[in-house]
Amino acid sequence: MLMRPYAFLRKFIRILGEVSLVMLLLLMVFLALATGLYFAERTQNFLNSPHNYQDSLYLSAVTALTIGYGDYVPHSTMGRCIALMLALTGVTLIGIVAGAAIKALELQFREHELREPP
Numbered sequence: 001m002l003m004r005p006y007a008f009l010r011k012f013i014r015i016l017g018e019v020s021l022v023m024l025l026l027l028m029v030f031l032a033l034a035t036g037l038y039f040a041e042r043t044q045n046f047l048n049s050p051h052n053y054q055d056s057l058y059l060s061a062v063t064a065l066t067i068g069y070g071d072y073v074p075h076s077t078m079g080r081c082i083a084l085m086l087a088l089t090g091v092t093l094i095g096i097v098a099g100a101a102i103k104a105l106e107l108q109f110r111e112h113e114l115r116e117p118p
Helices: 003-016 020-043 053-064 079-114
Strands: none
Touching: 003 020, 003 079, 020 053, 020 079, 053 079
């Protein structure tokens, strides 16, 4: 079977549109947690502490995407708790995107089976 990438992309974007409110909520939670991380870590004087809001956003994104470079690290107890919540938020978001991709593939395979009977 030859995949039709544009048909897949249309289905994928349509499915993401159906869960856009959930994704928007997760984005708002992400930004709130990144702000909380900034306030929790702004008094830490370690070399690898986030020193401004941009560093906190970067640390939040690296944590949420489960990359974990280690160039910035939360040192406070509150910062570490927020990092755990960021990781859970990121895993949830990645799960939604992966589920949407799988559903789009499933729809495309079903459509192909209907067009070409065995």
